[in-house]
Amino acid sequence: MIREWDEGLISHESFERNMQMEAECVPCLLGRVLFETDLCAPEKKAKVMRECVKVLCEKYRPGVNSAVIATMVHRRAYDLLGCRDPYADLKKRSNEIAEDIFERAKDLVRVAKDPLETASLVAIAGNVLDFGISSSLGNPERLADNFDSLVNQGLSINDVPRMREILENAESIVYLLDNCGEVVFDRLLVGELKWFGVEVVGVVKGEPILTDATEEDAVSSGIHGLFDELLSTESFAVGIDLKRIGKRLKRKLEEADLIVSKGMANFESLSDGELRPIAYLLRAKCLPVANAVGANKEDNVVRVVG
Amino acid sequence: MIREWDEGLISHESFERNMQMEAECVPCLLGRVLFETDLCAPEKKAKVMRECVKVLCEKYRPGVNSAVIATMVHRRAYDLLGCRDPYADLKKRSNEIAEDIFERAKDLVRVAKDPLETASLVAIAGNVLDFGISSSLGNPERLADNFDSLVNQGLSINDVPRMREILENAESIVYLLDNCGEVVFDRLLVGELKWFGVEVVGVVKGEPILTDATEEDAVSSGIHGLFDELLSTESFAVGIDLKRIGKRLKRKLEEADLIVSKGMANFESLSDGELRPIAYLLRAKCLPVANAVGANKEDNVVRVVG
Numbered sequence: 001m002i003r004e005w006d007e008g009l010i011s012h013e014s015f016e017r018n019m020q021m022e023a024e025c026v027p028c029l030l031g032r033v034l035f036e037t038d039l040c041a042p043e044k045k046a047k048v049m050r051e052c053v054k055v056l057c058e059k060y061r062p063g064v065n066s067a068v069i070a071t072m073v074h075r076r077a078y079d080l081l082g083c084r085d086p087y088a089d090l091k092k093r094s095n096e097i098a099e100d101i102f103e104r105a106k107d108l109v110r111v112a113k114d115p116l117e118t119a120s121l122v123a124i125a126g127n128v129l130d131f132g133i134s135s136s137l138g139n140p141e142r143l144a145d146n147f148d149s150l151v152n153q154g155l156s157i158n159d160v161p162r163m164r165e166i167l168e169n170a171e172s173i174v175y176l177l178d179n180c181g182e183v184v185f186d187r188l189l190v191g192e193l194k195w196f197g198v199e200v201v202g203v204v205k206g207e208p209i210l211t212d213a214t215e216e217d218a219v220s221s222g223i224h225g226l227f228d229e230l231l232s233t234e235s236f237a238v239g240i241d242l243k244r245i246g247k248r249l250k251r252k253l254e255e256a257d258l259i260v261s262k263g264m265a266n267f268e269s270l271s272d273g274e275l276r277p278i279a280y281l282l283r284a285k286c287l288p289v290a291n292a293v294g295a296n297k298e299d300n301v302v303r304v305v306g
Numbered sequence: 307m308i309r310e311w312d313e314g315l316i317s318h319e320s321f322e323r324n325m326q327m328e329a330e331c332v333p334c335l336l337g338r339v340l341f342e343t344d345l346c347a348p349e350k351k352a353k354v355m356r357e358c359v360k361v362l363c364e365k366y367r368p369g370v371n372s373a374v375i376a377t378m379v380h381r382r383a384y385d386l387l388g389c390r391d392p393y394a395d396l397k398k399r400s401n402e403i404a405e406d407i408f409e410r411a412k413d414l415v416r417v418a419k420d421p422l423e424t425a426s427l428v429a430i431a432g433n434v435l436d437f438g439i440s441s442s443l444g445n446p447e448r449l450a451d452n453f454d455s456l457v458n459q460g461l462s463i464n465d466v467p468r469m470r471e472i473l474e475n476a477e478s479i480v481y482l483l484d485n486c487g488e489v490v491f492d493r494l495l496v497g498e499l500k501w502f503g504v505e506v507v508g509v510v511k512g513e514p515i516l517t518d519a520t521e522e523d524a525v526s527s528g529i530h531g532l533f534d535e536l537l538s539t540e541s542f543a544v545g546i547d548l549k550r551i552g553k554r555l556k557r558k559l560e561e562a563d564l565i566v567s568k569g570m571a572n573f574e575s576l577s578d579g580e581l582r583p584i585a586y587l588l589r590a591k592c593l594p595v596a597n598a599v600g601a602n603k604e605d606n607v608v609r610v611v612g
Contacts, residue, residue, distance in 0.1 A: 023355035027337040034329055049329035050366055057363035060356055134440070 019271040021066040022288035026056065028133055029070055032210075033077045035132030039090075040083040048080045066288065067268035070238040074209060078236070085208035087131070093140040094129040094181025094211060095221050101147050102184055108151065109188050116167075117160040117302075119189040120281055124300045125150035126182035127263050127283040130211060135285045135298065140181060150283075156299035163258070163279045163304055167196040170257035174249075175227070176203045176240060178263030179211045183221045186262065189281075190226045193260070201252050202227035206234040212265075239269030264289045276306025325577040327372040328594040332362060334439055335376055338516075339383045341438030345396075346389040354386045372594065373574035376544040380515060384542070391514035393437070399446040400435045400487025400517060401527050407453050408490055414457065415494050422473075423466040423608075425495040426587055430606045431456035432488035433569050433589040436517060441591045441604065446487060456589075462605035469564070469585045469610055473502040476563035480555075481533070482509045482546060484569030485517045489527045492568065495587075496532045499566070507558050508533035512540040518571075545575030570595045582612025 033052050037045045052073050059072055078086070085091070105122045112118035125147060130136045137143060167173075173193060177183050193200050202223065205212045215232055218224040231252065235244040242250075253259060259278045261270055267280045271292060280303045284290035290297045339358045343351045358379050365378055384392070391397070411428045418424035431453060436442045443449060473479075479499060483489050499506050508529065511518045521538055524530040537558065541550040551559075559565060565584045567576055573586045577598060586609045590596035596603045 023340055023343070023351035026355050026359060027333040027340060030336065031333040034333060037329070045329035046368060049332050050368075053332060053359060053362050053366060056359050060359060062352060062356075 018063075019066050019268040019289065019292045020062075021060055021064050021069050024286065024288050025066050025069070026060070028286060029073055030056075031134070032132040033073060036074075036077060036086040036210075037081060040086040041081045044080060048077050051076050051080060065268065065272050067237070067239040067265055068241075070265070070268075071209075071236070071241065074238060075236060087208070087211045090131055090140060091180035091211050091213075091217060094143075094179065095184060095217070097140045097143050098126060098129065098181040098184035098221075101144060102187075104147065105185055105188060109192070114160070116164055116189075116192045117155070117158070119192040120160055120163075120302050121151055121155055121300060123182070123185045123189040123262065124155075124281050124283055124302070126185035127178060127281075128285070129179045129181035130263075130285065132210075133285060143181070150300070153300055155302055157293070157295055157301045157303050159279065159302045159304035163302065166258045166277055166279075166304070167193065167198065170196060170198045172199040172201070172252070172256050173258050173260060174201045174203060174252050174256040175260045176262055176266045177205075177213045177218065177223070178266060180213050180217050180221065181211075182262065183213045183218060183223050187221075187223050187226060189260075190223065194226070198257070199228045200226070201229045201231060201256075203240070203249065204230065204232050205237070206232045207236040209236055209238060210265075237269070239265035239267075241269065242273055242275075267293060277304060278306060279304045324369075325372050325574040325595065325598045326368075327366055327370050327375050330592065330594050331372050331375070332366070334592060335379055336362075337440070338438040339379060342380075342383060342392040342516075343387060346392040347387045350386060354383050357382050357386060371574065371578050373543070373545040373571055374547075376571070376574075377515075377542070377547065380544060381542060393514070393517045396437055396446060397486035397517050397519075397523060400449075400485065401490060401523070403446045403449050404432060404435070404487040404490035404527075407450060408493075410453065411491055411494060415498070420466070422470055422495075422498045423461070423464070425498040426466055426469075426608050427457055427461055427606060429488065429491045429495040429568065430461070430587050430589055430608070432491035433484060433587075434591070435485045435487035436569075436591065438516075439591060449487070456606070459606060461608055463599070463601055463607045463609050465585065465608045465610035469608065472564045472583055472585075472610070473499065473504065476502060476504045478505040478507070478558070478562050479564050479566060480507045480509060480558050480562040481566045482568055482572045483511075483519045483524065483529070484572060486519050486523050486527065487517075488568065489519045489524060489529050493527075493529050493532055495566075496529065500532070504563070505534045506532070507535045507537060507562075509546070509555065510536065510538050511543070512538045513542040515542055515544060516571075543575070545571035545573075547575065548579055548581075573599060583610060584612060585610045 037048045055073050055076050109115050109119045204215050204218045224230050231249045233240050234246050261280050263282050284295045284299045295301045343354045361379050361382050415421050415425045510521050510524045530536050537555045539546050540552050567586050590601045590605045601607050
């Protein structure tokens, strides 16, 4: 693939790629449904799979946003499964393993030439704590062995200078959290952001969805205390459903001098919208997202848009 | 999983497990549709995926046979793709790599204590030449590095003694071929079967489907000359659609003293039927088939039924 951004063919300012549901998303999404069914109600898997195929059949149309469809499919699955948080154990273990590695990560940032860049990189390395997709780790504990190589890989797209430029003139930032475990490493990046003297509003999910952090998870991982304010998306959604957020979060997002968006699902959700500027920090774990963000699969990405 | 057959809880004679479409089959099947679309018409993948989801939505019901659904889904995909044989290049390369390894395989059989068992094992090792599913080789050429470990793994279910017993009193055998490349190794097993003085009827696919051998492939791989007769399934089907085979093949199958059935798809198709006895020779590349045949995933299996 031509890396248009790296080649300077498309300026950062004109970057605006809607993350449509791609053909690749379908087996991936259904594979994850199977994964979460196995976690809490394997005896229901035939029924859950049939019903999720039906949802796809009705809703998967050309141009539809991938996160919107994923929300509908997981909503149906969770309803049928009858358990509020299929990923609860994985979330807990992800926080534990991240806590085990945290001091290593902290030392990396402490000695770094560019602590903002290294904290971003470390927060992206934590983004592999995502399960039930083909390129994810088999289990949270594997992060211990993979952490160094993830960090050593560096950033394939590095808009940290642009992020710094924005931060130097910023007053308020919204930080959209992603996975449990990952939020432990986010503490380091939020700490770096605070050096710019900005207000940082953290955003968690309104209801358990995949391995994403809810308010409860933000509290248990200790990140909540670093934010000036902690808000939630107030809904069940893969990423963030801007049509269902509360007024306060809506205003914060609109007024923010920078939105820091962690992970693929938040990117998928926001790729459709008007909010700017956004710093997307993610590991491109699949080809559709890699293509949409202008990276290669398995790249660590800091992409600033707007 | 309790290996009931190994424990003697279920006798071989009572083995009769219908291979239903399992929840796991859905993402796997759609992943393979994506794979074959990428091979010949990647620009059509969104359309092909949507249409195949529709087929699943309409046809995937409790208890339906997995090979029947897979046939319908691939039929729809092939029609939309507009290419007769998306796997043509992989099939050719599979035959070539198998030919490169053939002498090693032949030597193994030549020096074996039990040539029938070793020829069975070698013919099963070739069964990994299957692409677009999660546990398949990335490309045919990788077989060269994997062949020894596949063979050294041995048979996890070994009904070769039962197969020999049947062969000693047999007059006619039907041999259902599976993948290209694999058919090169099948030459060794067909050679061993001929020592029993039996007639061996080979069966190829009526139309190109996945990497399965057609008459043309049987001729180019040199196996056709070993059979007393070569018949085809006369249809487009994953495995074999017994409702659409010709009269001659039907009679041969009904009258055979043993049907040797290679690979997962033939097993899936025949698991519903009344034909007996059947020797299933396969590598259990997925959990649903492994469960249905009473093995673990990635086992090499010779299972005689009936």
